[in-house]
Amino acid sequence: MNRVYxxxxxxxxxxxxxxxxxxxxxxxxxxxxxxxxxxxxxxRAAVETAREQVAALIGARAQEIVFTSGGTESDNHVIFGIxxxxxxxxxxxxxxxxxxxxxxxxxAVLNACQALEKEGVAVTYLPVNGNGxxxxxxxxxxxxxxxxLITVMHANNxxxxxxxxxxxxxxxxxxxxxxxxxxxxxxxxxAIDVNALQVDLLSLSGHKFYAPKGVxxxxxxxxxxxxxxxxxxxxxxxxxPGTENVAGVVGLGKAAEIARNSLAEDAQRISTLxxxxxxxxxxRIPQSRANGSAAPRTPNTTNLLFPGIEGEAxxxxxxxKGLACSTGAACSSGAVEPSHVLTAIGLPPEEARxxxxxxxxxxxxxQEIEFALQVVPAAVEQLRDLSPTxxxxxxxx
Amino acid sequence: xxxxxxxxxxxxxxEIQRGLVAVAMSGGVDSSxxxxxxQEQGRPVVGLTMQLWNQRRLxxxxxxxxxxxxxxxxxxxxxxxxxAQHLKFPHYVVxxxxxxxxxxxxxFVDQYLSGRTPIACTNCNTDVKFEPxxxxxxxxxxxxxxxxHYARIRKNDSTGRWELLRAxxxxxxxxxxxxxxxxxxxxxxxxxxxxxxxxxxxAVARRAKxxxxxxxxxxxxxxxxxxxxxxxxxxxxxxxxxxxxxxxGEIVTGNGELIGRHNGVHEFTIGQRKGLGFAVGKPLYVxxxxxxxxxxxxxxDNALRTTAFEIENVNWVSCEKPQAPLHGSVKIRHKxxxxxxxxxxxxxxxxxxxxxxxxxxxxPGQAAVFYDGDRVLGGGWIR
Numbered sequence: 001m002n003r004v005y006x007x008x009x010x011x012x013x014x015x016x017x018x019x020x021x022x023x024x025x026x027x028x029x030x031x032x033x034x035x036x037x038x039x040x041x042x043x044r045a046a047v048e049t050a051r052e053q054v055a056a057l058i059g060a061r062a063q064e065i066v067f068t069s070g071g072t073e074s075d076n077h078v079i080f081g082i083x084x085x086x087x088x089x090x091x092x093x094x095x096x097x098x099x100x101x102x103x104x105x106x107x108a109v110l111n112a113c114q115a116l117e118k119e120g121v122a123v124t125y126l127p128v129n130g131n132g133x134x135x136x137x138x139x140x141x142x143x144x145x146x147x148x149l150i151t152v153m154h155a156n157n158x159x160x161x162x163x164x165x166x167x168x169x170x171x172x173x174x175x176x177x178x179x180x181x182x183x184x185x186x187x188x189x190x191a192i193d194v195n196a197l198q199v200d201l202l203s204l205s206g207h208k209f210y211a212p213k214g215v216x217x218x219x220x221x222x223x224x225x226x227x228x229x230x231x232x233x234x235x236x237x238x239x240x241p242g243t244e245n246v247a248g249v250v251g252l253g254k255a256a257e258i259a260r261n262s263l264a265e266d267a268q269r270i271s272t273l274x275x276x277x278x279x280x281x282x283x284r285i286p287q288s289r290a291n292g293s294a295a296p297r298t299p300n301t302t303n304l305l306f307p308g309i310e311g312e313a314x315x316x317x318x319x320x321k322g323l324a325c326s327t328g329a330a331c332s333s334g335a336v337e338p339s340h341v342l343t344a345i346g347l348p349p350e351e352a353r354x355x356x357x358x359x360x361x362x363x364x365x366x367q368e369i370e371f372a373l374q375v376v377p378a379a380v381e382q383l384r385d386l387s388p389t390x391x392x393x394x395x396x397x
Numbered sequence: 398x399x400x401x402x403x404x405x406x407x408x409x410x411x412e413i414q415r416g417l418v419a420v421a422m423s424g425g426v427d428s429s430x431x432x433x434x435x436q437e438q439g440r441p442v443v444g445l446t447m448q449l450w451n452q453r454r455l456x457x458x459x460x461x462x463x464x465x466x467x468x469x470x471x472x473x474x475x476x477x478x479x480x481a482q483h484l485k486f487p488h489y490v491v492x493x494x495x496x497x498x499x500x501x502x503x504x505f506v507d508q509y510l511s512g513r514t515p516i517a518c519t520n521c522n523t524d525v526k527f528e529p530x531x532x533x534x535x536x537x538x539x540x541x542x543x544x545x546h547y548a549r550i551r552k553n554d555s556t557g558r559w560e561l562l563r564a565x566x567x568x569x570x571x572x573x574x575x576x577x578x579x580x581x582x583x584x585x586x587x588x589x590x591x592x593x594x595x596x597x598x599x600a601v602a603r604r605a606k607x608x609x610x611x612x613x614x615x616x617x618x619x620x621x622x623x624x625x626x627x628x629x630x631x632x633x634x635x636x637x638x639x640x641x642x643x644x645x646g647e648i649v650t651g652n653g654e655l656i657g658r659h660n661g662v663h664e665f666t667i668g669q670r671k672g673l674g675f676a677v678g679k680p681l682y683v684x685x686x687x688x689x690x691x692x693x694x695x696x697x698d699n700a701l702r703t704t705a706f707e708i709e710n711v712n713w714v715s716c717e718k719p720q721a722p723l724h725g726s727v728k729i730r731h732k733x734x735x736x737x738x739x740x741x742x743x744x745x746x747x748x749x750x751x752x753x754x755x756x757x758x759x760x761p762g763q764a765a766v767f768y769d770g771d772r773v774l775g776g777g778w779i780r
Binding site for chain 1: 417443487489491492532533535536537538
């Protein structure tokens with residue numbers, strides 16, 4: 001069956017140009033980038049070119065980019081690496097090291113922070129308001145002498161919410177605290193300049209912007225002290241050992257270059273389509289609401305609440321009709337707990353479970369949006385008819 | 398060389414296929430054969446596997462690691478998915494952990510702690526499989542739900558009722574567990590295996606080259622690892638903060654004579670043979686469990702045989718609630734040969750059953766199911 005895919009926040013296809021750029025590095029130029037001979041040098045050159053391309057995407061310098069296996073590894077590198085510097089164990093007499101993060105981070109950040117808590121590190125999970133935004137005053141008030149890291153995601157994966165990064169960066173800089181951002185959802189969608197944002201560390205992941213899965217990067221501002229996560233050879237200045245995934249890295253670089261060049265135009269076009277989808281569904285489905293739409297968002301995301309239905313059932317019904325979207329984050333599918341992000345913005349469990357996320361991509365067409373506008377209201381209607389609890393409310397129009 | 402993206406064209410039709418049947422798939426051979434049979438009839442299928450119980454919730458029961466091929470183990474889900482991949486139909490896992498705990502697990506534990514012997518599978522059928530799962534099936538566009546139960550359903554055009562019948566293969570018949578189904582539920586359900594023997598089912602599985610064709614059957618309660626329900630009750634009660642009721646108590650004879658002690662009434666069921674025979678020269682069996690006094694009453698085999706008892710929460714299936722007593726065969730345990738009895742409705746939901754001949758170990762908590770030949774007339778819980 002042909003499908004309409006509206007789940008680009010979960011993952012994206014590899015752009016044909018990106019695949020073309022990668023292919024030589026599987027067979028013709030298969031050298032190990034660490035080898036001294038010519039095949040190795042050719043691979044090395046490709047890796048370094050990619051490094052420059054990724055750096056350019058975020059306004060960094062090439063030597064500040066370290067390639068990793070993806071966003072999760074990058075997040076873990078930063079969180080364990082900063083806090084561990086110099087030693088992870090907390091001595092009895094010392095007050096615990098402290099990390100500030102938010103309640104809506106991706107699990108890669110949250111679970112890493114929870115692991116740190118088990119080791120005696122104190123963590124503050126800043127709440128967010130009904131639109132998913134952190135309160136700057138809260139953040140300021142949460143800072144302690146022992147705070148070593150502030151980590152706040154640039155854009156949220158479920159809602160698309162964009163945090164006030166420059167303000168946070170200013171506070172972190174003034175207090176001399178390392179500032180990290182999980183930019184997995186924003187890289188390639190929003191213009192990023194690490195100096196404008198005043199971040200010291202940043203995570204990004206290839207498969208969110210048309211590069212392959214299994215490759216990402218972490219930006220580490222020169223002069224930042226952090227401990228390495230993996231031990232081994234001397235790759236990437238000894239900081240992140242492991243033979244480089246040359247083809248993957250080349251793909252990442254190419255995708256970064258493409259994104260940088262088309263970002264502004266893409267954002268314009270995609271946000272128009274997103275607004276049409278969002279507006280159209282809100283209009284056609286009684287009592288529906290957009291979650292987090294009053295805050296600045298990535299151009300492609302809309303998270304909608306359809307009261308009276310089970311998101312799981314709607315998701316399956318839509319899939320059977322050929323439309324792919326998601327309830328909350330991809331990695332927590334099948335879980336019984338409602339989304340921690342929707343809970344953090346104040347949705348009660350039944351509303352969190354009745355919410356669906358649609359996220360558009362670079363090549364999403366108007367026809368696909370029209371298809372969704374046809375299919376989703378019909379499916380919600382059908383589910384509501386069968387719901388033992390939904391009661392139609394007469395609308396005032 | 399360039400590649401095209403996979404989303405170049407829109408779906409042709411957004412409608413659900415007409416006549417779509419949902420199949421409840423556990424990953425076992427029986428429920429895996431159901432979609433094969435339906436496809437042979439040219440009917441479109443969607444598979445649903447229920448996630449019912451988190452095996453990691455009671456880690457002390459894990460033993461040597463995650464239980465293999467236990468209810469909701471990943472193995473079983475993968476098996477169901479492998480069948481769906483092989484036969485090329487869509488398959489989804491749906492989460493009913495909350496409902497399963499509320500309607501099956503918790504009542505199971507509570508019943509045992511009250512000295513009764515529950516049947517979890519019946520609660521699961523009535524309150525989970527044929528309720529939220531059936532609703533889910535309808536919500537995603539399938540009007541009917543097929544399962545791998547060995548039983549039969551037919552519409553009686555003269556009475557207008559949906560009837561539940563024993564399976565053709567009496568050794569596999571599961572109609573005993575289905576007495577709680579309503580007319581509405583029966584009207585939307587199908588049991589394609591009801592006319593087949595187990596051997597015939599395996600033959601279909603092999604013919605369809607199902608990945609699970611040689612998978613052994615699992616006979617125990619799906620959520621109790623290793624069949625050790627006592628251990629499960631203890632672990633679950635601890636985790637949920639339920640007190641084990643009376644705890645230790647007395648074992649007495651029918652005359653009230655104290656002959657031993659026990660560690661909890663939940664360890665016993667009617668008819669269970671205690672190892673006290675040596676002391677009194679003959680085998681003793683549990684006759685009844687007095688929850689209030691936290692006592693287990695034992696006696697000899699004769700005392701274990703009784704004739705009359707009452708049942709509650711009666712559900713009438715193949716016939717309407719009769720106005721007068723009737724005669725039929727009544728089954729009081731899964732492994733019990735239905736025996737002739739008088740069936741007398743008392744009020745809207747209670748019935749008195751009087752066997753023609755005494756039956757052994759009539760057990761509170763079990764179900765009594767009334768048959769007229771192959772037809773399940775109805776059933777209820779033994780008080």
